[in-house]
Amino acid sequence: MISIQSVSKAFRPAGGGPPNQVLEGVSLDVPASCLYGLIGPGASGKSVLLKMIVGLLKPDAGSILVDGADVTQASELDLQKMRLKFGMLFQNNALFDHMTVGDNIAFPLRRLTDLPEDQIKSRVMERLAHVALTGFEGRLPAGLSGGQKKRVGVARATITKAPIVLYDEPAAGLDPVTSQKIFELLREEQRASGATVIMVSSDLDRLLTVTDRVGMMYRGRLIFDGTTHEAKTSTEPRVRQFVHGLTEGPL
Amino acid sequence: MAAQTTNPSKGGEPGAFAAFLASIGGGFLSAAQTTGGMTILLARILSRVLRIKVDGRELWKNLYKMAVKSLPIVVVTALFTGAIMVIQAATIVKRYGAEGLLGWGAGFGTLREIAPLLTALMISGRVGANNTAELGTMVVTEQLDALRVLAIDPISFLIAPRFIAIVSTLFMMTLFADALALLGAAYTGQALLGVSPTTFYNGLTAGLLGFGDVANGLLKSVVFGLVMALASCYFGLSTSGGAPGVGRAVNATVVTSAAGVFVLDYLVSFALGG
Structure with missing residues (x-):
């Protein structure tokens, strides 16, 4: 279970000026084995919150408990141990450009496990087949399209079968068909593994078909937290406008 | 209104002098931040190196990329450096008939100063800048x-293997450049002044030059390697602001490495008496 308690964060601009408050008193509980969708307009603090959960950023105030351990108070060494529980897909994929697709996906297993190379290779092939990229293992990321890079990122994020997986825009830049396939794949994976998943996405039409619960961020605050059905039927004007993509409204 | 803009105490715009002081203060703060950041990074690298927590595969990969791939540029630089040393000495050697001292003259300057300095500048441009660009992009x-x-x-x-690879590369390339520069000097001496390679070699080994001269240059190469490795890793890791930020980081590495090499060259030369 992930418990976020009263988390706030402000960034100070490099050239001076007033701090930019990106998160303000965000509290949220994500139950174990839940597929949680985090939605909201751009620059509402969703990606920052994901980075805080995994300890890449420290909040100015508040705490984040992952299975009872406070990520915000952990030392770098403790964080390294805690991160073994995580898989993460970054917004820009963050594939290692100097490694082939196969090496990118195999990297966590090679570094973190004692699995023999033949087993690692077979796991990589299985992951590649899952994301419909069989035969791409020898290519470099620079030679892939945006959607292919995204799918390699998904394969890398899921290869260790981590109990907590964070996806930052898993379908950004993908065509509708591939996007739907990716969401279904992630949902299938989550059901099979029982992992706790937090997914940030702007593709609400597809996201809301796979989530168990949904939270909506707006200007650094969590303005909604409920089931997917509650989100779809919410009368809160900002949630209603965002979920239904209405042009008229407070956003 | 005019009085208000020239007198900060009355709440107007700060004067030019105040802005000047602020820029000096800002410069000092920035230099202190960079020095402090490099020191912390050095401590973190050394803690991994001492506990042998360095990725061996990355180390070999970087040694190949930095050292082996730098050989062509070092060969060209070193051969021509030796040749230039002889051209500069040619007039005096001819005037005084001091052909026997040509080996010593070329060797003294090359081994103690020119080979480590020019190799450092070449490696800084090729390896240091590239290292910063790679880390910054990452x-x-x-x-x-x-x-x-x-x-x-x-x-x-990532960092410790690159740090070790840069320091080792500069040490090995300096040793290599020493030999090649002397070779270039010997053959230029024969071509321009008719000094045989044997006479050149005798001048080198007559007793005026010793292991201390070679060690002096090699010690400098290690010091230059340390500053270059630290600067390139530090500015790479401090990159922010997307692609333009990578450009700024590379620029900062090249400037800091070059300035650091010259300042440390002076300090080491002073400390070692030459």
């Missing part, structure tokens, strides 16, 4: 964050 594309999320220590995996 930072802005979140590849370093991805390493952290994969529970991999970026210092052990």
